[in-house]
Amino acid sequence: MRTLLYILQKEFTQILRDKRMLGIILMVPILQMLILVYAANMDVKNVDFVVVDQDQSQSSRELINKFSGSPFFNCYGTTFREEEAEALLKNDKADMIIKIPSRFEETLVREGRASLQLIMNAINGTAAEISSGYAQNVIMDYNREIIAETYNLATTKNPGVIKMTNRYWYNDLLDYKHYMAPGILVILVTIIGMFLSGMNLVKEKEIGTTEQLNVTPIQKWQLIAGKLIPFWVIALFDLAFGLLIARIFFHLPIEGNLLVLFSYAAVYLVGVLGAGLLISTFANTQQQVLFIGFFFVMIFVLMGGIFTPVQSMPDWAQFVDKFNPVCYFMEVTRMVLLKGSGFADITKHFTFSLIFGFFMLTFSIVKYRKRA
Amino acid sequence: MLNKEDKSNAMNRFIGFVKKEFFHIIRDPRTLIIILGIPISQLLLFGFVISTEIKDAKIAVYDQSKDYMTTRIVNKLTSSGYFQLQENLESDHGVEAIFRKGEIKEVLVFEPDFAAKIERNGSANIQLLTDASDPNVARMVNMYTQNIINKFIQQERLGQEVPMQIDTSVKMYYNEETKSVFMFVPGLMAMIMMLVSALMSSISITKEKEMGTMEVLLVSPLKPIQIILGKVIPYLLIAFIDAIIIILMGNLVFQMPIYGSLTLLMSECFLFIFLALSLGILISTVAPNQLIAMFISMIGLMLPTMLLSGFIFPIESMPKVLQWFSCIMPARWFNEIVKNVMLKGVGLLFVWKQTIILLGMSALIVALSVKKFKIRLE
Numbered sequence: 001m002r003t004l005l006y007i008l009q010k011e012f013t014q015i016l017r018d019k020r021m022l023g024i025i026l027m028v029p030i031l032q033m034l035i036l037v038y039a040a041n042m043d044v045k046n047v048d049f050v051v052v053d054q055d056q057s058q059s060s061r062e063l064i065n066k067f068s069g070s071p072f073f074n075c076y077g078t079t080f081r082e083e084e085a086e087a088l089l090k091n092d093k094a095d096m097i098i099k100i101p102s103r104f105e106e107t108l109v110r111e112g113r114a115s116l117q118l119i120m121n122a123i124n125g126t127a128a129e130i131s132s133g134y135a136q137n138v139i140m141d142y143n144r145e146i147i148a149e150t151y152n153l154a155t156t157k158n159p160g161v162i163k164m165t166n167r168y169w170y171n172d173l174l175d176y177k178h179y180m181a182p183g184i185l186v187i188l189v190t191i192i193g194m195f196l197s198g199m200n201l202v203k204e205k206e207i208g209t210t211e212q213l214n215v216t217p218i219q220k221w222q223l224i225a226g227k228l229i230p231f232w233v234i235a236l237f238d239l240a241f242g243l244l245i246a247r248i249f250f251h252l253p254i255e256g257n258l259l260v261l262f263s264y265a266a267v268y269l270v271g272v273l274g275a276g277l278l279i280s281t282f283a284n285t286q287q288q289v290l291f292i293g294f295f296f297v298m299i300f301v302l303m304g305g306i307f308t309p310v311q312s313m314p315d316w317a318q319f320v321d322k323f324n325p326v327c328y329f330m331e332v333t334r335m336v337l338l339k340g341s342g343f344a345d346i347t348k349h350f351t352f353s354l355i356f357g358f359f360m361l362t363f364s365i366v367k368y369r370k371r372a
Numbered sequence: 373m374l375n376k377e378d379k380s381n382a383m384n385r386f387i388g389f390v391k392k393e394f395f396h397i398i399r400d401p402r403t404l405i406i407i408l409g410i411p412i413s414q415l416l417l418f419g420f421v422i423s424t425e426i427k428d429a430k431i432a433v434y435d436q437s438k439d440y441m442t443t444r445i446v447n448k449l450t451s452s453g454y455f456q457l458q459e460n461l462e463s464d465h466g467v468e469a470i471f472r473k474g475e476i477k478e479v480l481v482f483e484p485d486f487a488a489k490i491e492r493n494g495s496a497n498i499q500l501l502t503d504a505s506d507p508n509v510a511r512m513v514n515m516y517t518q519n520i521i522n523k524f525i526q527q528e529r530l531g532q533e534v535p536m537q538i539d540t541s542v543k544m545y546y547n548e549e550t551k552s553v554f555m556f557v558p559g560l561m562a563m564i565m566m567l568v569s570a571l572m573s574s575i576s577i578t579k580e581k582e583m584g585t586m587e588v589l590l591v592s593p594l595k596p597i598q599i600i601l602g603k604v605i606p607y608l609l610i611a612f613i614d615a616i617i618i619i620l621m622g623n624l625v626f627q628m629p630i631y632g633s634l635t636l637l638m639s640e641c642f643l644f645i646f647l648a649l650s651l652g653i654l655i656s657t658v659a660p661n662q663l664i665a666m667f668i669s670m671i672g673l674m675l676p677t678m679l680l681s682g683f684i685f686p687i688e689s690m691p692k693v694l695q696w697f698s699c700i701m702p703a704r705w706f707n708e709i710v711k712n713v714m715l716k717g718v719g720l721l722f723v724w725k726q727t728i729i730l731l732g733m734s735a736l737i738v739a740l741s742v743k744k745f746k747i748r749l750e
Contacts, residue, residue, distance in 0.1 A: 039679040041689040042508055089545060090716055092708075108536050115539040123711055124686055125550030126424040126508065132542045133515035140522050143538045150536065162490070162525055163497050166514055168504035169471060176507050176689075287575065287662055290670070291406060299417060307684070308422050308552075309509050311429065317421045331474060338505040341472040 003218055007226030015200075015230055024196070025234055029188055029242040034249065036184050042307055043176040047131040048076040049096040050085045057105035059146070066142050067098065072134050086119075095121050096131060170255075170338045178253065181246045182333035183306045186326060188242050190297060193235040193269050197228055197276035198289040206285060224365060228273045235269050236262065255340030261333065264346065267353045268329050274360030281367045300326040325356050386598050394606040397576075406572070411564045411614045412621070418560060419553040419626045426454050426512050431478045432470055434461040441487035445498075446480070448524050454516050471503045478502045478513050546715040557622040558710035559683025561615050562644065562703035566677050568611040569648035570655065571669040573604050577656035578665040596745070604649045611645045631717025637710070640727065644706045647734040651702075654741040677703040705729045 015021050049067060053060050068075045076094045079085055088094040097119040108114035118135055122128035171178050204210045213223060239262070246252035276293075283289045303317060304310075304327035310318060321327045328349040335341035343350070397403055431449065435442050449455045458476055461467065470476050481499035483489070489496040500517055504510035526537065547554045577600070580586040589599050619637070622628035630637065651673065659665035679685065680694060681703035687695055698704045705726040712718045720727065 035694070036679065038691050039694050040685050042685055043689045044508070044511075046688070090712075090718070090722075108538065113537045113539065115541060118540060118542045120542065120544050122544035122547035122550050123715055124555050125544075125547055125552050127686065128544055128547070128550055129424075130508065130511055130515070132544075133512065133519065136540055136542070137515065137518060139538055139540050143536070147536055162521060163495055164500055164518055164521065165497065166500045166502065168502050168507075168510055168514075171504040171507055171510070174504055174507035174511065179506050285662075287666055288402065290666060291402075294670075295406075295410065299413065302417055303421055308424050309506055312423045312425050312427065313421050334505050335472065335474050339472050339474070339503075341474065345472050345474070 004222050004225055007218065007222060008229055011226055011230045015234075021196075025192070025238065026241070028192065029238050029245060032184050032188050033181065033242050033245040036187075037177050037181050037246070037250070040180050040184070040307065041176050042126065043174075044127045044130045045072060046074050047072060047096055047127075047134075048074045048094045049098055049135075050076050050088050050094040051078045052080065052082050052085045052097060052099045053078055054080060054102040055100045055104040059105040059108065060100045062146075063100070063139070063142050064098070066138055067135070070134075070138055072131070073138075089119065089121050092121070095127070096135065098135070170253075175250075177250045178338060179334070180307065181250065181252045182337050183330055185239060185242050185246070185333055186304070186329045187297075187301055187306070189235050189239050189265060189269065189329075190272055190301075190326060191293075192238050193231055193272035194276040194279070194297065195290065195293050196234065197231040197273050198279045198283070198293060199286045200231070201227055201277065201280035202283050202286050202289050205280075220365070220368070224277065224368065228277065231276070232266075232269050232273060235272075236265060239265050252337065254337055256336035257340075257342060260341075260343055260346070261336045264329070264332050264336075264350065264353065267350065267357055268325060270357035271325050271353065271360040274357065274364045277368060278360070278364035281364065281369075297326075300324055303327065304330045306330065325353065328352055382593075385594060386602060389594060389598070389602040390605050393602055394609070397606050397610070403572075407568055407610050407614065408617075410567065411560070411618055414560055414564070415553075415557070415618055415621050416625075418556040419622075422556070423552050424508060424512070426509070426516060428456040429454060429477045429509075429513050430458040430475050431455045431480065431513075432459040432461055432467075432476050433457060434464055434467070434479060434481045436484040437482055437486040437488075439485075439487040441490060441496075442482045445482075445521060445524060448520055449480075449517065452516070452520055454513075454520075467501060471501075474503075476503065477509060478517065480517070551626065551628075553622065553626045554628055554715060555711075556683065557618060557626075557628055558707045558714070559678075559681060559703070561618050561641070561710060562681060562706050563674070563677050563683065564614045564618065565611045565641070565645050566648050566669075566673050566703065568614055569604075569607050569645050570652040570673050571666065573607040573649055573652035574655040574659065574665045574669055575662050576607075577603050577653070578659050578662050581656075582661045600653060600745075604653065607652070608645055608649060611648070612641065615641045615645070628714065630714050632713035633719065636720055637713050640706070640709050640713070640723075640730075643727070643730050643734070644702065647702050647730055647737065650734055650737040650741060654737055654744065657741055657744040676701050680704070682707050702730060702733055 051064050051067075053064065064075070064078070067073045073096075076088065082099070085094070085097045085099075089097055097117075099117040099119065101115070101117075104114050104116070116139065118132055120128040120132050168174060204213060218226075243252070243254070243258075247254065275296075279289055279292050283292060303313070303321055304324050305313075305321075310321055310327060313321070332341075332346050332349050335345060397407075433442075433446055435446070446457060450457050455478075459466075459470065461470070461479065464481065467479050470479065479501040481501065483497045483499075486496045498521065500514055502510040502514050544550055580589060580603075590596065592599075594602070615638075619630070623630060652669070655665055655668050655672075659668055676697075677683070680687070680690075680698040681701050682698070683703070687698050687704065690698070709723045709726045709730075712723050716722075
C-alpha cells in the first residue's frame with residue numbers, strides 16, 4: 001500500500017509539473033463549455049418567412065399580422081409573385097413561404113372552406129418540422145378566432161372547443177443550452193479520462209521508459225493503479241470545474257443531488273479508464289491513441305443521444321445502446337441535473353456502469369503485460 | 373535531345389515517388405481503416421441513427437373523467453403512431469415521479485366531467501405537461517398532440533357543419549421526407565476531406581521531419597516542391613475517393629438526390645481538397661513534430677469543421693461571435709455549395725460567391741506556406 005502511495009505521489013508530481021498538461025486540464029473544460037455548448041445549438045427560432053399574398057384582403061392581412069406578432073416568426077417581406085418568394089427560399093433568405101391564394105377570403109366566407117399553402121425549406125428537416133408545426137398552430141388559432149368573431153360565439157352553437165394549456169417541465173423557456181451542457185459534460189469526462197490515461201501510458205512506451213517500469217519490483221496492480229488513479233481524480237475535478245462554468249455562464253440548473261452525480265461519475269470513470277488502458281495496449285504511439293479514441297468516442301457519443309433522442313433511433317441502435325456506457329451517463333447527467341432524479345431513479349444505470357467498469361478493467365488488466 | 377531525356381527521367385522519378393508514397397499509405401491496415409472505415413461508418417451513423425423523428429413517444433394519462441370523449445382522444449393519439457400509452461395515473465402527484473424516471477415524455481391531464489362539460493358549455497380543458505429536458509422533443513411532442521386533438525375536434529363537432537374552415541397544406545421543399553441525412557452529407561464530406569487531406573498529410577510530412585528522413589529526401593535529385601507534391605498527391609486521390617464514396621452511398625443508401633451538375637460538384641470537391649491540402653502543408657511547415665501537427669489540425673481544423681460549419685448545428689442559431697468565426701471556416705462555404713448544388717440543383721452562377729471565397733482562401737494559404745517553407749532543416 002505504501003508503495004502505491006509513493007507511485008501516486010510521483011505520478012501526480014510528474015503530471016502537474018508539465019505546464020501543457022495543466023493547460024489541458026484547465027482549458028479543455030473552459031473551451032468545451034463555452035464554445036461547444038454555444039455552438040451546439042439546435043434551437044429553432046426567428047424563422048424568416050415570405051408571404052405571397054394574392055388575396056390582399058382583410059383576412060389575409062390579419063393572418064400575416066398573427067405570424068409577425070408571434071415571437072417565433074419573422075416577416076422577411078411580402079410579394080405577389082410566387083417566383084420571387086421561391087427565389088428567396090433558394091437564397092436561404094427565407095425559411096418558409098406562406099401562400100395565400102387569390103379569393104381566399106371570399107371562398108372562406110362563401111363556401112365555408114378555403115386553403116392555404118406553407119412551403120418549407122426542409123434541408124434541415126428537424127427545423128422544418130418544428131416551424132411548420134408552429135405555423136399550423138398559428139393558423140388554427142386564427143381560424144378559431146374568426147369563427148368565434150363571425151358567429152359571435154353563442155357557445156351552444158359551437159360545441160367541441162377543447163382548450164389546451166401547455167406546460168414545459170424542467171425547462172420552461174426551452175433553453176437548448178440546458179439540454180446540451182449535461183451532454184457536453186459527459187464528453188468532457190470521457191475524453192479527459194480516456195485520452196489522458198491512454199496517452200500517458202503509451203508515452204512511456206514511446207520514450208522507452210516502460211522497460212524501466214517493468215524491471216522495477218512494483219507489482220502490476222500497483223503500477224496500473226498508480227497510472228490510473230491520478231486521471232480518475234483529474235476527470236472528477238474537471239467535471240466539477242465544468243459544472244461550475246456552466247452554472248456561472250448559463251445558469252445550468254442543478255436540481256438533483258450532486259453526490260448522486262459524482263458517485264455515478266466515479267463508477268463510470270472506472271470503465272473509461274479501463275478503456276484508456278485497453279487502447280494503450282493496442283497502440284504504439286500517442287497518435288494512434290488519439291485516432292482510435294477519436295473514432296470510438298465519436299460513435300459512442302453520437303449513438304448515446306448527445307443531441308437526438310435515443311427513442312428516435314432504429315431498434316438495432318437502441319439495442320446497441322443498451323451496452324453503451326456513454327448513453328447511460330448522458331441520461332444520468334440530464335436526469336440528475338435537470339429533473340432532480342435520485343439514486344432510486346438511476347439504479348438501472350448504476351448497475352450497468354458497475355458491471356461495465358468491472359469487466360473493462362479486468363479485461364484491460366489481463367491484456368496489459370508487465371514483462372520483466 | 374539530352375535535355376528532353378532528362379525531363380522524362382525527372383518525371384519518371386516523380387511518378388515513382390508518388391507511387392511509393394501511395395503504397396506506403398495504403399499498405400498500413402490502420403490507415404486504411406481511417407480512410408475507408410471512418411467515412412462509411414460515420415455516414416451510416418448519421419444516416420440511420422441520428423434522427424429527431426418522433427415515434428412511439430411514451431405518454432401517460434391522468435384522466436379525471438374517464439368518459440367516452442377522453443377515451444376517444446387517447447385512442448386517436450395512440451393510433452397515430454407517434455404515441456404509446458404507458459401508464460394511467462390516478463393522481464397528479466405521480467407526474468413528478470414519472471418524469472424523473474425519464475421514460476415518459478408527456479402527461480395529458482383531462483379535467484373532471486370532460487364530455488359533459490363539452491356538451492353543456494361547449495368547451496373543456498386538457499393540460500399537456502411535457503418533459504422539456506430535451507426542448508426539441510418536447511416541442512414536437514406537444515405540437516403533434518395539439519394537431520391530433522385539433523383534427524379530432526374538427527372531425528367531431530358533434531355532427532355540425534364547420535363554418536369557415538382553413539385547410540393548410542405543407543410542402544417540404546428540397547427534402548420532402550425531412551430526412552436528417554440530407555443535412556449531414558455535405559458536412560460529412562467536408563469533415564472527411566479535412567481529416568484525410570489536412571490532418572493525415574500534415575502528419576505524414578512532419579513524420580519525415582521527426583524521423584530525420586526528410587534530409588534523405590532533400591538530398592535526392594527530387595526538387596523540394598516535388599517532394600511536397602509527391603507527399604500530398606496520394607492524399608488528394610484518397611480524399612477524392614472518399615468524396616465519391618460518400619456521394620454514392622448518400623445517393624444509393626439514403627436516396628439523396630444530385631439535382632445539380634455532377635461536374636460542378638466534383639470540381640468544388642477538388643477545390644476544397646486542394647484547400648485542405650494546402651492547409652496541411654502549412655501546418656507541417658509550422659509544427660515541429662507529429663503530435664503537435666495533430667493537435668493543431670484537430671483543434672484548429674477538425675473541431676471547427678464539425679461544429680462551426682453548419683454541418684450539424686445551424687449557424688443562424690449560434691451567438692454572433694461564433695457566426696463571425698464560422699466565416700473563416702472553409703467548410704462553411706463548402707457546405708453551402710454542396711447543399712445548393714445537390715439539393716437545390718443550382719449552377720455556378722448561384723454559388724460563385726462561395727467558390728470565390730474558397731479560391732481566395734486557397735491562394736492565401738498556398739502563398740503563406742510557400743513563404744514559410746524552408747528547404748534546409750536546422
